[in-house]
Amino acid sequence: KSVVHRLWKGSASVDMLSPRLQKAVKDYMSTNKHGVSYRGRRHAQRNKKRLLCEMKRKAKVKTLDGEELPFSSLGWQKIVPALPLERLHGTGFSSCAVVTSAGAILHSGLGKEIDSHDAVLRFNSAPTKGYERDVGNKTTIRIINSQILANPSHHFNSSSLYKNMTLVAWDPAPYAVNLRKWYKNPDYNLFTPYMKYRKKFPAQPFYILHPRFIWQLWDVIQANTLEDIQPNPPSSGFIGILLMMWLCDEVDVYEYIPSLRQTDLCHYHERYYDAACTLGAYHPLLYEKILIQRIKHGSESDLRTKGKVTLPGFRTMRC
Template sequence: MKPNRKWLLLFLLVWLLLFLSLLRHFLDLRSSSLPRSRSAAAAGLTRTETRRLASVQGRIRTLRPAGASESDWRRRRNDFRSRYEAYYRSRSLEILQRLWSGNLTVGMLSPRLQKVLKVQLSSNRHQVVQRRSRGRRRSGLQLYCELKRRTRIRTVDGTEEPFSGLGWDQLVPSLPLQELWTSQYQSCAVVTSAGAVLNSSLGREIDSHDAVLRFNAAPTMGFERDVGSKTTIRIINSQIVARPQHEFSSSSLYQDVPLLVWDPAQYSANLTEWFQKPDFDLFSAYAERRRLRPQQPFYILHPEFIWSLWDLIQDNTEDQIQPNPPSSGFTGILLMMSLCREVSVYEFIPSVRRTDLCHYYERYHDAACTLGAYHPLMYEKLLIQRINQGDQDQLRRKGKVTLKGFRTVQCVS
């Protein structure tokens, strides 16, 4: 028995040494791969940049010389990352400067964003009727007068089918949106939800205006230093009222303030078809809110008005724009220009704080939030820049555009 036990112990010892050798080899391989997986995160890059960097780094690794040391290769990789970040910053600044001067074109955008825009152009889910001839370039005053002539705020008033047959003439507010305020505001602010508002310290300036327009789920609590605390009216899309996660029925964001909700119908604006099949069911939540809170001014933007703004943008843009409805931001700007003598718009056209962070109140990054994918955002921004009355320093530092109210613009008939 003793010889057998010796052989058994020897076998176990050899097996243990072999196992430890394999384990050490595995751990060495794993540790050598860690710097590569952490390099982008350590640089503080966004998810989009990380993917781009990883893609290029992956191609460079395949060319690594067999005799190159790990330290030499790490130095080359860090050098590449530095050059990439410098390129990214310079490219962003170039795009901003083009946008500030009104000379930005699709060809200057990143290949990824160009591809996204191309996909949107090829899609026409709203059955938009494209016209062959597109807009000529008007002067600033001519454009102001064109906007004034064609901006006619319209909401669902319950007099058209199918709403009239449902008794909505008694459900909607009796006072039209344009008459909600007894006197015209002197100074108004439109505060976008852009990530660039974060750390802007604009709160006190924003609150100094007579009226402040905000969008969707953008909060003020906890962000007063940057966005202020005053809210005079809030524009929301149909997702806010339809999706449970937004807590429309209970959230304080949507109480004790006038609301304007919108949902895109087809371009032809068949109200019966729209009522039967909206993008999101806004009608049930709207009717419930009006019954529970009849004193709260709550309006539905008429889809014909939404698409009239699309026509307006296309008629004043030489390029073909996305066949999708304009953004809430553009709609809100024209609304306040109809109600106020002067309008200050913050971070619709981005400042030097421009970032891929979509909203100041949540951590989601996407360059399309600034220059547009679904909405024709880039063309909206270029249009607003053409009528900007403020100086470029205000635009650069604050992302602030200053606009005249329509009533102050003198147009020749």
């Protein structure tokens, strides 16, 4: 049976990946670029409620506030937005949509449904223009990885893709979350472009996620997976889903767990084919998806036709 069908049933595993992807995963394991060493326990059988409560307890959303070194000595308290992200939108949103960039969302006709949410989260350089029927056109928050800021090909300063919305950037620090080391040696230098952008557009809310949040998310995935997961940060998709679980009462996620339209087309807006985009090689994406599958509610037919799963917001949960 296909990985997707196994994902729906909650029983996918890494040995279902193609030999090429399995080899890539092995290589990332032995490289361990971010110095991950996990000493926690592993559980395979936690029920939905316990899993959700563990996520709420262990992965608290956090952005750089400029209070810690080296950022405090560089005057970052004045650079970051005055309101923390958790308080920016007042009491938060009641309904939210997370729109992954998967090719499977093409021809879905989901645009109207997506836009009917109070807030819509999108990723990286995923456009809405020309794809409104399938992905909608409302963007409340965009999560961007550090490559978007660092690589001139994205025209981060001038492109309308990044205007009129809240921006949330991230870059993986060392697993030990040494901020000085991270500042000196980020994966892609996001710090300089971030400062420039903040000075140029001070009114636009723009945050950098604290790497502690990123690695807490990783820890939760590993803690609930028996196999060793890739020692690399979770995908933007997983980060965005958990971010919205902090900001919203209910989160609808589209085409993260693939629908019947599942395809090797990496992104809906590019003609590039690679199964790694949906199943992961660098990121522990398959394990992230198994975890989301375990905590979702929502019908099987929504999953088949819309690639939609519904997750509860942390605020509404009693633990």
